[in-house]
Amino acid sequence: MGKNQYAALQKEIMTKLQLGNRSSEILINRGIQSVEAATRYLNPSLADLHDPFLFEDMEKVVERILKAQETHEKICLYGDYDADGTTGVAILLNFLQSNGFNVSFFIPNRLITGYGLHQTPLQTIIDEGITLLITVDNGISANEQIDFCNLNHLDVIVTDHHECHGILPQAYGIINPKVPGSTYPFKDLCGAGVAFKLVQALSQRLQVEMDIQNAIECVALATVADLVSLQDENRSLVSIGLNYLNTNPSNLGIRALMTVSDLTELKAWHFGFVLGPKINAAGRLGEANHIVALLTGSDSVKLMDLAHYLSEENRKRQDLEATILAEALALVENEKLFRDDIIIVVGENWHPGVIGIVASRIQEKYFNPVIVISVENNIGKASCRSVEGFSIFAALSSCSDCFTSFGGHDQAAGFSIKTENIKEMSVRVKAYGESVGIKKYLVKTYSYDAIIDDAEITWELLNECARFEPCGIGNPGVQLVLNHPEIKSMGTMGKENNHLRLMLKNDIRGVGFGLGDFNEKFQELPKSVSNTVKMLCRLDVNDYQGNKTLQVLIKDIKINPIWQIDTAMVLVKTIVQQQNPKAEIDFEAVAINLADLYLDREIVKKVYLLLKKSNDHGVALDAGDKAQISPFHLLMSCEILREVGLIAYRLKEGLIFSKILETKEKKDIQKTKLMIKLVKMISE
Template sequence: MSITTKWVLRKNKSSHLSPSEYEKLKTQMMDDLKLGERTAEILINRGMTSIAETHRYLNPTLNDLHDPFLFDDMDKVVERIARTKVVNEKICLFGDYDADGTTGVSILFSFLKSNGFNVTYFIPNRLITGYGLHIDPLQDLIDAGVGLLITVDNGISANDQIDFCNQHNLDVIVTDHHECHGTLPAAFGIINPKVPGSNYPFKELCGAGVVFKLVQALSARLELAFDIQNAVECVALATVADLVPLQNENRSLVSAGLDYLNTKPKNPGIQALIEVSELTQLKAWHFGFVLGPKINAAGRLGEANHIVDLLTGTDSVKLMALAQFLSDENRKRQDLESAILEAALAQVETQSLNKDDIIIVVGENWHSGVIGIVASRIQEKYYNPVIVISVEDGVGKASCRSVEGFNIFAALQSCGEYFSNFGGHDQAAGFSIKAENINPMIEKIKEYGESVGIKKHLIKKIPYDATIEAGEITWELFNACSHFEPCGLGNPGVQFVINKPDIVSMGTMGKESNHLRLSMSNDIRGVGFGFGDFYHSQPDLVVNGFQGVEILCRLDVNEYRGNKTLQLLIKDIRLNPIWNSKMAMYLVKMIARSENPKAEVDLAADNINLEDLRLLRETVKRVYLLLKKAAGGGVPILSEKDPQLSPFHVLMACEIMREAGLIAYGLKDGLVFSKIIETREKKDIQNTKLMIKLEKMISD
């Protein structure tokens, strides 16, 4: 089942620039910052409103970081931690088992340990203890004489557990970045940019980023040694892996981390991980798709402590062995994920679950550590909200992934009575449920989806930055795109639409012919992974010389035997609706028969650009000459004689000429059969009712 997509021009609504202000700023960018016109336009569309702001975006540095003491509780938290050193009080860092939590623990542990604090850490086993603070391990820490607990990447909703700690004289400092719901816990101090009313100016730090700010404050106030490069390399990895937006401080931290790691890297654990991953020049996406998964694999399989060992260790031999172990564990995770994904997809296909608005699959004894990834893979394939449930001993554990616009957490709330517990946010959530409650829950959550109009959210919006001509695909434009690095969530790579790519050949590649390849007249090639079906589903493409094909893509480099060439990395491809014979017939019929065709046709869903429907008098004349030359014989809707004519324009021209009394015509098997009506009277094509209606539809 193919995904319905809609291409949307990326434009930041916050800029509020008038046309004159837009042009003035664009000129300033080009003159003062020596930028090309395209680059300046894209920067403004992405929200830049001044030269100073643009300069900071293009040249992110650690000097742009905010004062850590803008956090409301930072002063008293620093004082409390300082007291532990005076009396040698035990500190325990209580982290999360993912890449963000374990990296954050590593940053804070390294700093405190190297400065003589009595510090240890605890990371719960995902498969045994689960996420967040739990009473049993807290009791163990109390029994071990811990006097101060510092959470990392968790704790903001652990009200009961923190009350328990308070009752046993264990002070708790919460460092977290998750949303604050309801009453805040009664912790000694809270360092979280999302605390309501917080004065901290940037709200989107990851958990490791919040810990980094704490270390900044401690080192400055207590005049303690701080290996900032080591910490920045770690926080850069965590920032991308945890999918927080690469904006503001995050952009500065990731940019600096990449610079360090690509020039003179310092953290030996990350170096070892890079080496076993066979990476040379590191980019932001490597954190998210190569290094991050290896770190997360340890947590998913219940071995997160190894990450702290990796990021805080110094023995190169041991670190290489540990990095290799993590790589092997990730391979195990991938094998486990593949097996479960295959079973889940088989269930979707055999039970036609892809016809449901919310896809829900249920399996026996699926590994709970990977069902979230499986849910993401299914969501990517079908672009529906997805719930994957694994049932073991009569209890189901589930991971949910949603689509833009549909709040999966609100959907779970609608049937909360069926869950043992649940949590999450609008795009990702999870729950536990008794097996006997699964079927009634499924029915109720589907009803909720219908009640909020879920279908309107099942169109995947793909943003692009500009529409370009094929001739603009140059090394200069490719290099201009590098201004936007590091790219990731919140600061995506630059994407272009080419609506007249002048394709000279197209075909498929791969063992299953599921990937697309094409060549353009300017010798630029394109590849589209997973788009092989487009070629197979369009039998008329070759006949009409690939007319009407539109591409949404990124500029990429193909390197072969030392030679580098520009190529297009195709992110989506489609046929302009006016070149699809069935859609062309539908459009002409609606425009001819409906009083208000614009209201009848779903322009957005069908990706119809009204300007493409415009019909010129010269085009009508070209169609007339084709019909006249055919002398009553069939003229293909997809004209081989004039391949620039789309089926829509051929059919609309025929309708207008019929109204004007110039022809009589009929359709059969994709051919237009016509009879020319001889007349000496001059016909005014422009003033036919249909031409006027068409022009009004386009212009209004």
């Protein structure tokens, strides 16, 4: 999009949607290319949901389920034990029971049966006279088990959202947006979302109204808890679900969970960090049936008891997780596993229900893909977590013959493996990482939506940022770079002084959790350049005893790189020596705003006078502090002055030793090759 098109679209969005300059800018930068698209993004509605019959097998699947109703067949829902699978079962169970279907459900015990379809429970289902099985959040890789069902006259409908690998199972029908060649317009539904689409299709064909509010409240929770992308249909479902739950909740079980969690107003992150863990705790500890009871029940007293029980189970899970995490981290440190591109840590008899969370914690600490394996009776069960850009599912697929079973997504996966295969798997997974250049994904980068100054921190901007909710994976909360803020004071807080606190002008408070170390660096800065800091932050509200004030939540904070001598020297060297320096420097990775490199005649003149006064003593690279001349601008000015023949200089031990060259010829600094190159680099 050209500059004129960009400006015209921004003006149109601001006018028609009554948005400010920053929020309209952020919308366009996030890929919005029309007023209509902006309207859909800011005002999600049921009209945004796709036609469920766009799934290729939906027609035949619906017909098969309706036939089961007509002939009074027994139907069984076979779910997964996590928040996604159990919620999906609840959505389908609610609808089928309320419309007269003969339906039951089975969720495997994570600790006994394990993930997915297994022959023993399938045989029990067959013996009970069930003739139609509908999987929820599993089944796409269960080829052998579905063949077993077919031999025993049990039709299987697979509803799943996991990646497909190899030959698809011979199921009666498959509803999965990731099936190769699928024309369904959105690929990132969670398992409960796929179940919801099946209920949509059934209600249309039966010409009955579904309890859409109850279903969407459930699918909203599952979507965030299962860490799928909050884009397109997912974002609409979560937005609508939050609106329902924050006005007049329908699902009594979710309402009970909100009550025991002391939540009166929900945001998307509450699904992932408050409610979701309570639901997942039951599955992790082998009691997933409680979740279906919670989400389908109607006795508010029993549901409140169940919500308290789940809250207590989650506390137990947290204690168990802390113990195993400490053991796993000790192994990572003692065996120097953090030196590997992919961290693989193996323990004995670790509870398989919490190793996924342990893998997440290790991944967050080291920013490497992580595989945590718990070995018991010569069988390893593993959970994997990855970093953006590196598909752990593809890595596992490269050595699929090592596993007894595996599955998952790009960012999270799991497998079972015989202990004798762990060593070979480790070698091959790491080799796959090297083959795809894994190291480029191991650099932690932060994205931001706009660069602002502290004068823009207003309630108006906060309210406009709130319109980008619900936020999560694929639709992050609005992050801003606060450039050169005026910091009145800075210190630390917390028992270990590991958190940062600061006060900006206008008495705006800033908090940076885990960033306490920066305080020491800041205190060492000369006061004249203390405003060279830039921080990545989100606007927030501090509510203290009913008094609400604006604050910034600091995600990262740095001294502007142009004030760091080593960075400045590399920058100047690259600009001087390279024909196209912009192609050689990843400015985003080193957090440099090109506009900060701007150099004008007045700065060059100040540097010339500074050098002239130095005599033979040399000028320190940080000597420009008082004049607010950064080491970058100091060195770049020296190079330009050398090009026009006004000085000769050399660097020695952090000092610039220069010689003023006498000349009567008038020099035009703006026409030097270096100045032209710098201006071009900044402006393009």
